[in-house]
Amino acid sequence: MPTRRNLLRAATAAGVLAAAPGGLATGAQAAAPRPRSRTAGKAPSAGAPFTVPLEVQRPIRPLRLAGHDFYRLTTREADAGLLPGTATRIRSFNGRISPLIMAERGRPVLVEQVNRMDVPFSMHLHGGHTPQRYDGHPMYQLEPGERRIFRYPNEQDAATLWLHDHSHEQHAENIYRGLAATYLLTDEFERRLPLPKGRYDVALQLRDAQFADDGALVWDLHGFRERHTVLVNGRPRPYFEVAARKYRLRLVNTSNERVFSLQLGEGEEFTHIGTDGGCSPRPSPPGCCNCGRASGRRSSSTSPATGWAAGWCSATPTPTRARRRR
Secondary structure, eight states, X not given: OOOHHXXXXXXXXXXXXXXXXTSTTTTOOSOOOOOOOOOTTOOXXXXXXXXXXXXXXXXXXXXXXXXXXXXXXXXXXXXXEEETTEEEEEEEETTBSSOEEEEETTSOEEEEEEEOSSSOBOEEEETOOOOGXXXXXXXXXXXXXXXXXXXXXXXXXXXXXXXXXXXXXXXXXHHHTTOOEEEEEEOHHHHHSSOOOGGGEEEEEEEEEOBOTTSOBOOOTTOGGGOOEEEETTEESOEEEEXXXXXXXXXXXXXXXOOEEEEETTSOOBEEEEETTEEOSSOOOSBOEEEOSSTTOEEEEEEEOTTXXXXXXXXXXXXXXXXXXX
């Protein structure tokens, strides 16, 4: 039986733990064009609602070897185009906002976490059934320049999970500045359910933000009432082109304090099918979808797009529109 040490050696030999930017293990896509600097003298703006397209995240590609999936996640600062025409400094996994990892029950995931920030970081799989030494306790936090292997056994029911910081005193700011990854765990039982799949199964990270005049994120531990911009997968109040069919929406509240109440603007209703621990025993009655009573909560719902000419899913305090593709 292969040991964890041997698997790590094999992965290193295959290049997974030493891949260059853009390589398979990091999951980095081709570098996006650097956002243009804003025009001098103009404050940044989220723009008119529903003018920016939603960015649907593609899963990071792992190296699949000896029954394991291998990733390298590097926490580092990067410039991102959160507001149109403006570069905003964020804290990120592999330079990306709202990245996505797909995992399978019974197939462990090994992550080499590398801390390239100037603050501590301790990676925690929120909702995961994880051994204590891999659970992101502050006693195991990585100081700047350090690295560590995390192993997630994935021996639990299918669920919508997410990765974030659990370091001492830094975790709230690290998450606010962008360090959050969605982790979708599936299993054979879930795959047999008659739920939307593939491109119709969409992960949405919701967060609120406050921006300074130069486009920088403003950090205040208890300042959520001043965070008037809602970002969905890092885009402000975006629209989402949809087909005339049902979608599954994986909603992850990555805000520090804000609670979201979501509804479709033309009176259509969500069917609530899951929470933090995975699928519910039975669907909840259609209606409004509350994305968590507190930050960090997850929710899974289905929504009909049939018949939409232009509908929208509104989130307090700003909405996200969905447009039907004809």
